[in-house]
Amino acid sequence: MRRSYCAAVAPIVVALMATPLVVAAPPADRVDFNRQIRSILSNRCFRCHGPDANHRKADLRLDTAAGAKADLGGHQAVVPGKPDESELIARIMSTDDAERMPPPEAGKPLAAEEIAILRRWIEQGAEYQQHWSFTPPQRPPVPPISNTPQPRNDTNRVESSSHASSLKSQAFVPRNEIDRFVLSRLEHERFAPSPEADRITLIRRVHFDLLGLPPPTAQVEAFVRDPDPQAYEKLVDRLLASRHYGERMAMYWLDLVRYADTVGYHGDQEHAISPYRDYVIKAFNDNIPFDRFTAEQLAGDLVEGSTVDQKIASGYNRLLQTSHEGGVQVKEYLQKYASDRVRNLGAVWMGATLGCTECHDHKYDPYTQRDYYSLAAVFADVDDLQSFKGGDSTPTKREPEMLVLSPIDRERIEGLETRARELEGRLAAEGKAESGERKAEGGDNAGLQKQLDVLRQEIETLGNQTRRTMVTVAIEPRKSRILSRGDWMDETGEFVEPAVPRFLKPLDVADRRLTRLDRSE
Numbered sequence: 246m247r248r249s250y251c252a253a254v255a256p257i258v259v260a261l262m263a264t265p266l267v268v269a270a271p272p273a274d275r276v277d278f279n280r281q282i283r284s285i286l287s288n289r290c291f292r293c294h295g296p297d298a299n300h301r302k303a304d305l306r307l308d309t310a311a312g313a314k315a316d317l318g319g320h321q322a323v324v325p326g327k328p329d330e331s332e333l334i335a336r337i338m339s340t341d342d343a344e345r346m347p348p349p350e351a352g353k354p355l356a357a358e359e360i361a362i363l364r365r366w367i368e369q370g371a372e373y374q375q376h377w378s379f380t381p382p383q384r385p386p387v388p389p390i391s392n393t394p395q396p397r398n399d400t401n402r403v404e405s406s407s408h409a410s411s412l413k414s415q416a417f418v419p420r421n422e423i424d425r426f427v428l429s430r431l432e433h434e435r436f437a438p439s440p441e442a443d444r445i446t447l448i449r450r451v452h453f454d455l456l457g458l459p460p461p462t463a464q465v466e467a468f469v470r471d472p473d474p475q476a477y478e479k480l481v482d483r484l485l486a487s488r489h490y491g492e493r494m495a496m497y498w499l500d501l502v503r504y505a506d507t508v509g510y511h512g513d514q515e516h517a518i519s520p521y522r523d524y525v526i527k528a529f530n531d532n533i534p535f536d537r538f539t540a541e542q543l544a545g546d547l548v549e550g551s552t553v554d555q556k557i558a559s560g561y562n563r564l565l566q567t568s569h570e571g572g573v574q575v576k577e578y579l580q581k582y583a584s585d586r587v588r589n590l591g592a593v594w595m596g597a598t599l600g601c602t603e604c605h606d607h608k609y610d611p612y613t614q615r616d617y618y619s620l621a622a623v624f625a626d627v628d629d630l631q632s633f634k635g636g637d638s639t640p641t642k643r644e645p646e647m648l649v650l651s652p653i654d655r656e657r658i659e660g661l662e663t664r665a666r667e668l669e670g671r672l673a674a675e676g677k678a679e680s681g682e683r684k685a686e687g688g689d690n691a692g693l694q695k696q697l698d699v700l701r702q703e704i705e706t707l708g709n710q711t712r713r714t715m716v717t718v719a720i721e722p723r724k725s726r727i728l729s730r731g732d733w734m735d736e737t738g739e740f741v742e743p744a745v746p747r748f749l750k751p752l753d754v755a756d757r758r759l760t761r762l763d764r765s766e
Contacts, residue, residue, distance in 0.1 A: 388429035491530035509566035517713035544762035559717035622725035
């Protein structure tokens with residue numbers, strides 16, 4: 246049986262969000278740093294007291310626990326457990342414009358409730374937490390639930406004079422751990438669950454979720470009449486097995502990786518890349534693991550003995566706006582392409598906006614300008630130079646490319662070749678078995694040979710129905726340097742080697758150069 250819908254998309258959700266879809270609510274009186282404090286500090290303080298050392302003021306850093314609690318010459322911005330001794334509280338509550346933070350000219354005054362939350366956070370020990378996107382996902386404990394019948398009103402708000410009974414949800418049998426998280430949160434918010442949807446609503450919901458289309462009337466009527474207690478589960482399995490499921494899921498991924506079959510600039514000429522779209526659809530339908538899905542796109546060309554599908558997948562690296570205008574500056578556009586790849590890698594796989602670090606260290610996240618160009622260096626072996634091989638800097642067609650068959654045609658050819666091999670085996674066996682007289686008359690061999698000839702012609706016809714698609718071809722890596730404010734004409738910056746952001750765990754590649762395949766594993 247195929248995995249359930251939630252399980253099927255879970256790897257993508259984990260990769261892009263790296264946080265549970267449903268989490269248990271923290272204790273009502275406990276301040277949560279990531280949920281309540283980080284947004285206040287980021288919006289009001291990090292511009293001057295955040296990760297960017299070049300714009301940091303007063304030697305004060307509030308994005309780390311060490312910086313917030315450091316000795317600033319007889320005082321600290323944050324003294325855990327002692328808000329009245331914390332300079333942060335003194336400054337945000339000051340009535341003196343010269344002392345108050347954020348400064349009035351910033352136009353970002355703190356609201357009274359925000360000040361109260363900051364004070365309570367310090368009272369509770371001023372605990373810092375790593376940003377969710379940098380924290381490895383962990384399976385949280387399943388919360389307990391009371392799951393006792395409880396009347397509800399039209400708004401689903403539990404009405405009760407007793408606090409204990411108000412936290413008891415309407416009778417509902419949890420079928421999995423996700424249900425328990427949902428019920429726990431409903432109890433915390435003093436809500437009861439809604440009744441189960443009717444069958445017409447259920448089949449419409451699951452059709453729209455998995456296929457993006459409403460169910461045919463006949464299927465709705467059959468589902469409503471089906472007495473099988475497993476009818477819904479069987480419906481889900483049938484939809485997951487549909488080729489249209491992959492089409493539905495691929496829509497989201499193709500948007501993320503900025504898929505387009507035209508170049509995007511100027512004349513908007515064709516990009517031969519549609520086989521990549523088919524690869525993504527097939528990947529969802531085949532339910533391939535997300536780590537493999539990642540490796541094949543970032544570095545399918547580097548996989549030892551790479552298959553046609555893996556080469557097609559490597560077309561991801563070519564999914565960007567390119568210019569076919571005559572007379573473009575090659576160095577300028579190579580830098581544009583490198584920047585596009587880093588930005589998309591950050592957005593899709595890292596849940597981060599890295600564009601700021603093309604010119605300077607990030608003001609709100611721990612990414613540096615060096616990190617940006619080190620990531621760009623990972624893609625420095627992607628062959629973009631064939632686009633400019635005209636000699637006069639006039640781009641030609643978007644090579645390198647290869648000719649490929651569609652997945653459907655490849656499957657059909659495989660089936661026909663299997664049938665052809667069977668016929669060849671039968672022909673060989675009947676040569677041996679028939680008498681000389683029967684062979685002279687032709688016997689059944691003529692009929693088998695005719696079938697074989699027809700199959701071979703079909704195979705040849707299908708084999709000619711190829712399409713061009715852009716792929717990645719590795720070349721000797723170009724040198725990568727840090728560009729001052731992203732200026733591609735500045736050649737004074739330091740050279741950098743491929744690397745992951747420095748605040749993350751480094752990859753162990755011994756003494757060799759890190760590759761795209763290393764990053765994706």
